[in-house]
Amino acid sequence: MNTFGRIFRVSIFGESHGEAIGIVMDGVPEGMELSAADFAADIARRSPGKRGAEARGDFASAQAAPGAAAPAAFGTTPRVEADEPQILSGVVDGHTTGAPLTIVFRNANTRSGDYGEFDAMPRPGHADYVAAVKWDWANDPRGGGHFSGRITLPVVAAGVVAKKVLEGIDISAKLIEVGGCPDSARWPELLTAATAEGDSLGGVVQCTATGLPVGLGEPFFDSVESLVSHAVFSIPGVRGIEFGDGFAAARMKGSEHNDPFGPEGPVKNGAGGVNGGITNGAPLVFRVAFKPTSSIAKAQQTWNFAENREDTLRIKGRHDVCFALRTPVIVEAMTAIVLADLL
Amino acid sequence: MNTFGRIFRVSIFGESHGEAIGIVMDGVPEGMELSAADFAADIARRSPGKRGAEARGDFASAQAAPGAAAPAAFGTTPRVEADEPQILSGVVDGHTTGAPLTIVFRNANTRSGDYGEFDAMPRPGHADYVAAVKWDWANDPRGGGHFSGRITLPVVAAGVVAKKVLEGIDISAKLIEVGGCPDSARWPELLTAATAEGDSLGGVVQCTATGLPVGLGEPFFDSVESLVSHAVFSIPGVRGIEFGDGFAAARMKGSEHNDPFGPEGPVKNGAGGVNGGITNGAPLVFRVAFKPTSSIAKAQQTWNFAENREDTLRIKGRHDVCFALRTPVIVEAMTAIVLADLL
């Protein structure tokens, strides 16, 4: 199912190299102002190339650093799509109507010739192989089909709407690690080196939501952590998630990890803002581990299923050196969608 | 909502100190043999005290170690419940009927007097505070109410049924770390020390499922990782989850993390058995971080909301020093429930 949420509910559709990709949102309140311009900033943060790097301002200063030559320093694919949102339904005269809100993005700049060979030789780390087995090779192989990271574009658009719904709540995600390095000043250098090697890097994103009331979430299956992790693990390339002290909590004593209460609620935040699955008024804090980009120029071993022999794969195409750079806005969007549904 | 799954679907109910707790399972195939005896082994593994320690065999040899005096070495509460499953529906003459299967456990050994004061003074790390705010103080405070770890008992029972459904698939979870220490021979010592200090320890559980076909799961919202993490984060006390290389993947290069393909599928397992949200035939592998038990005998600062002043809390009751010891069978159960639903 390509649907998430109970009241504020999103359904995504589209293949990377098909006609269009899009999202349908149920449960959007009526009367909210909304226009295509509202989406520009968040969509730019997800963009590759120079436009994205500027919008994120991730390591603006670092770009001036000697030896950090563009475009490698951007760490992202030069493939550029217009990414123009088209609102098909749910908005009239610049206001939401309460009916399902549909946003579509046309796919224009596709070079499916790049992808022909993966029918026979599945790319390591990609879904080529499982899709071929699951859907009897009928799945669209061009550009990863429905698995493509491009599917996160409509998610970002839905996040913009969800953030509007969450008045008074601030959701902010940022990259805190690239290739194991927390010092953003050194990232351009690492990205340049990985580009030169035809290799790729992973990263860690931290997301914080403030202004949440006490009481969102339910014990057990609708715990805040259950819903957030469900949404976050649907972003391609996530390997782990942890809340508050996270994995470090497993190495702490109860007296260290427990958050004492003061008159306003917890006075520290080892729990990441959630007790018993329910928000406790402290900021919701979690971190997400993104793997390194699977598509690399470097030679990789794979199996040639057409000729039934080992083979070597060098992925040409245009790919991110570190797609994690583009993910903070996607993590924000998923978080906003979950919180809008809980509210 | 207290329900999880789409086809094989479980709904839990009950409060720790109410009349009974239980679970209803939809989608159980008809004609499977099932009796109360089938539940004994897994229920014992979740048990506290000597019975649980024996059933798990977690550190049998270590118990003979000098200085590891029982019962502290068991690391779990001496509170003992009969934990007798009662099958209310869905089974006739020892076979499932295809109708909803209901299992109930009576609550007998309750000492609610232990819990009176938490109305006014919420326990750090517990849901007392959020439940009080969310439900206007009407929630049952005795024993954590619907939040109690005791609610995982019917989940274990459902896991037994799910494992029966998953013929040919083996799911096995074990504790790989206690208090940050991976060497199980040293755990009794750590547990004894924490008991003496009136403190508690966390742990890490690793779960592996083998025998899975290629193709379980869906891209995006029903990815295997989304569903497993959703289920696992509903277990009280989880702080993080990671698949395959997990957080370490964020520090690897693509050429290191990618799993090359051989004729039978991937030849290593950095992805933890999942590509693009779909099982790839390799074992499903993930790790879960459990926090240290929140209820500790050691003095903790909290807020006395009745008298509106800072106060000190020493939790008496009977609690696990390290409840993570009892969780591997719960993680297995959640995994089995997710996989049974996907099949």
Place this chain on the structure above:
Amino acid sequence: MNTFGRIFRVSIFGESHGEAIGIVMDGVPEGMELSAADFAADIARRSPGKRGAEARGDFASAQAAPGAAAPAAFGTTPRVEADEPQILSGVVDGHTTGAPLTIVFRNANTRSGDYGEFDAMPRPGHADYVAAVKWDWANDPRGGGHFSGRITLPVVAAGVVAKKVLEGIDISAKLIEVGGCPDSARWPELLTAATAEGDSLGGVVQCTATGLPVGLGEPFFDSVESLVSHAVFSIPGVRGIEFGDGFAAARMKGSEHNDPFGPEGPVKNGAGGVNGGITNGAPLVFRVAFKPTSSIAKAQQTWNFAENREDTLRIKGRHDVCFALRTPVIVEAMTAIVLADLL
């Protein structure tokens, strides 16, 4: 799936002749007073025999009529169950806690010997045949298993809770036709005659809900009519449902059927209280057609699948002459469950 509703959600379980039947309710507000005594009146209205007839007061005067000898006049089976609700969870100290509310009824008075032969010779009008084919004959044949009308008992209990949630809204269903006759004074006579013939009668129930706000329901798939009909057709033995003018509307002109608006909303109620799937402030009105009881003493032709030949079936057991007599309270319960979910 045995679950209905999105926010106020019910899940039923149990077989007529198993250990117990019951219902789990999610989404019950916290702090509502609730005790076993609250269920007595509605449960009595569903009862067969003298107790039910008195509780319904359906044709009290008629019973004094000459020639209307009890028990035939009651029109219902003399099988009597204690029908004692047991609240397993969700209520503490006489108040709801906000956690799932579970109510169970033990099955005591079962005479499964009555049902042995239906394995081989499916009863006309019953689910014996489809259950046998669908579940490979593993389904519990005793008493209709999960199909039994007895499953409506927990629904009535859930209806009591839902009615409590619907403060200020009055839901009232009554029988308006028995065996095609709208004059209740003549019903005892018809029932006596049908009993004497070993035959059975159907009936029509009309349900009215007043005090509804404008705006419940959604256009299309969550229209009030969609949800009510979904719930009502899950009651065994329903053959049709119509709202407002119903089938007669198909024979009217627009100028006759349309409800003109006055300052308070519609001034007549041909639409049955719903426009475009959404309540319009007028009473919700609908009628439900119940078939005659399938189990009759009269000889019926069926197929003997054991001996592969035509055979004649005379159903002994103890059955309602007109089970529709017992259904108004069930229709009310289903309506209350739908409305509680919409609110």
Place this chain on the structure above:
Amino acid sequence: MNTFGRIFRVSIFGESHGEAIGIVMDGVPEGMELSAADFAADIARRSPGKRGAEARGDFASAQAAPGAAAPAAFGTTPRVEADEPQILSGVVDGHTTGAPLTIVFRNANTRSGDYGEFDAMPRPGHADYVAAVKWDWANDPRGGGHFSGRITLPVVAAGVVAKKVLEGIDISAKLIEVGGCPDSARWPELLTAATAEGDSLGGVVQCTATGLPVGLGEPFFDSVESLVSHAVFSIPGVRGIEFGDGFAAARMKGSEHNDPFGPEGPVKNGAGGVNGGITNGAPLVFRVAFKPTSSIAKAQQTWNFAENREDTLRIKGRHDVCFALRTPVIVEAMTAIVLADLL
């Protein structure tokens, strides 16, 4: 929620006079041939005007009848939309991919000027009033917004896909009554007369599905009747539904209504193909009552909420005299969607 189904699941979106309307289908099997041409025949059957009348062939002979002047005889609005389906996702190279299938129809021929006054003066029988109250007057008033019958166009498209999924199953709906008259030869005359009076007519549609296996559906909440009625009541203008003998069953005796079994299953079909909520192998048969079109040229009383006084409304626009003429293909589509989900 604008979503229906569990496995084969449809989500509709769009307003009659917005940019576009459409539908997203989850659970479409991969590898099915599908092109825009497949939709032409069913879309034509839903069309108004001459095109629709020809495609339906409803009363072809009657049109030659003296005095049945076109276009009144067509009984449908002359508003013509291109109704060109555009497949946005889920199909590549003429075959389904297993990913969500999205079909969009642009809205071109809109004359929203026709609808301005309904803000203040709600049309009797329409959702203007409830939408205004529910959504705080923000709902799109032009053309009925999300309530419009135009929303059934994507449903017809989804029905085409569902019918493809249902290989070997034949679903056929036809009009059996117009304005209370079952003789189709007389319908043109009735329609002409109603047109002349500025009034409208209702109708009854009968739907039959053959080739169904025994065993579709579940007892209780997922009974075939529950699901079909849920889907059918989401079609605007439905007032009632009945299965098999329907309301007449309530006036029959058990010995008349029961369907005896022969070696192949039931030998007559009073139950309409369903026992205990589950298909019994006989054709699924049900009838649906459609109200007369609400929008009529004839003067109607309504309330002028702008001026707070009684007023008279004459609806200009272009409307069907009897929209029921266009509904059989919609009823088929809803039935196909339900059955595809159950299979």
